[in-house]
Amino acid sequence: MTIGLDGAPPTAPAATSIDVAAERARTLGASARHYFNAAGAGLMSDAVVARMIDHLRLEQRSGGYEAANAVVDEITGVYEAAAAVVGADADEIALFDSATSGLRGLFDALRLGEGDTVIAPRSSYVSQALRLLALQRHDGVNLVVVPNDASGAIDLDALERALATASGRVVVSSVHVPTSSGLVEPVAAIGRLARAHGALSVLDATQSIGQIDVDVRAIACDALVTTGRKFLRGPRGTGFAYLRRGALDGIGAWAPDVRGSVWTGPEEWTMDGGARQLETWESSVAARLGLGVALREAVDRGLAETEAHLVGLAARLRERLAGIAGVTIADPPASASGIVTFSVEGAVGREFSAGLRAARIDTIAIPASHAQWDLGERGLPSVVRVSPHVYNDDSDEAALIARVEELAAEARR
Ligand SMILES: Cc1ncc(COP(=O)(O)O)c(C=O)c1O
Structure with a gap:
């Protein structure tokens, strides 16, 4: 079992009506990779x-x-x-x-x-x-x-x-x-x-x-x-x-x-x-x-149901990522959305994201040049952005957390 921030199990998102297995079955790309870049371009369903x-x-x-x-x-x-x-x-x-x-x-x-x-x-x-x-x-x-x-x-x-x-x-x-x-x-x-x-x-x-x-x-x-x-x-x-x-x-x-x-x-x-x-x-x-x-x-699928699912999933990801040594969540307090951003001590966002991609985990690094009034003002040259969708399952989450742990540990050496 994975241990959360204070040694307790991470908060499980509230059960929602989203059928993740069905979403994966109708989304070819969902099984090919651990895809966490919906905020870049979400995976299209096969029907689309x-x-x-x-x-x-x-x-x-x-x-x-x-x-x-x-x-x-x-x-x-x-x-x-x-x-x-x-x-x-x-x-x-x-x-x-x-x-x-x-x-x-x-x-x-x-x-x-x-x-x-x-x-x-x-x-x-x-x-x-x-x-x-x-x-x-x-x-x-x-x-x-x-x-x-x-x-x-x-x-x-x-x-x-x-x-x-x-x-x-x-x-x-x-x-x-x-x-x-x-x-x-x-x-x-x-x-x-x-x-x-x-x-x-x-x-x-x-x-x-x-x-x-x-x-x-x-x-x-x-x-x-x-x-x-x-x-x-x-x-x-x-x-x-x-x-x-x-x-x-x-x-x-x-x-x-x-x-x-x-x-x-x-x-x-x-x-x-x-x-x-x-x-x-x-x-x-x-x-x-x-x-x-x-x-x-x-x-x-239900817009309110999707919102509840993604906000819960992101909250859990945020909590688990925050528990990794060297990782700092970059989201401000008012962040009840399905997007998670973080920075890693000793790592450059783009290179960190490339390290994830090498393990078939897709995230993206957002540079300050895309948000000068936000990242620039906060003195963050870039952040790694993780954005799940309804096709992400526990195996995706486990792969992401394990790889971030590995890469963050390497960056601190
Ligand atoms: C908040 C926000 N607004 C606007 C855009 C631009 O969208 P488009 O590339 O479709 O023009 C983006 C793209 O990432 C965005 O994140």
Whole structure:
């Protein structure tokens, strides 16, 4: 038996309704490796992959446009499934090829300029942080990065002060779970504060959708972006955004395309009133069909059940890793998510992760350059990130812990 931090057996996660054996049986990659990189790209189920291959075969036989015509209803279902996952309506969903392109389309449409304000947390992801810094540098937008409180989450009092003194149009660009730790930001409180101050609330939920049950109405957000490939276990090159109905009224997409607009006369066009005004026309139909399968699987498995399972699993991993000499958990106190981060005395994150990979254990090292306002501020050059999913079983956990023990001991010699 493995001994926990204080010599007691590690806390067993509460029993959940997730059938790990069944998840493994329908996920080819789950038995090939000890895969702990769902926060990078979760393992797709066999059905997700099969749906994509089938469609590629159809494109091969009948041509891309003709194949797309044959699946119009199924693609409509992808919007409906994405809406079901976040508690929105289908016309409030736009499909993208990544979370970053969703955020980019949205911030382009907002046309922020001189004197407007964006308020952001320390947990901001590199692509959004750089975008906001570019808006500040090139367009005169005021950027306010809010400090954290002792829990490691955004300081809500400081956020309120920032909202109270902000000028121009105000956007709160928040993050649910960052790339660099297991932190869960208080998104409902952030949404409520933003709304109370008349600010637009935009949430980066890339690391949370699929692992944390999110309802966009309950958290009062005006827009949300996520990717398909992480905890949703969809294909690479997929993502979607929720845009509250009416959120862009009077503005509209900055770069309209044939997908969400109609060019009606030499200098006129009309625009889809819903989220699709942000979309561009071309896409991988096969990938979107695969995403649809992944979304339906996530709903069928149960979003709340998945959350309970992953949060419990990560809590146990955190506890067991913390008990290994030389390992320091890097997650702040407010880290009730399925992501675990740690550093190891005498080891470089990337090399440590490579040492795990050599034993068929997949984790990833997150460098400070992906999260300067978080890891950089905390003086951590990198952390090793472990992100399990419903296909991980006890043998995966045992392999991870044993190998971390070995590598941490080597690093201390
Ligand atoms: C918190 C967070 N936001 C945004 C992104 C970017 O997502 P994408 O690569 O789909 O653009 C990532 C990617 O890891 C992320 O962790």
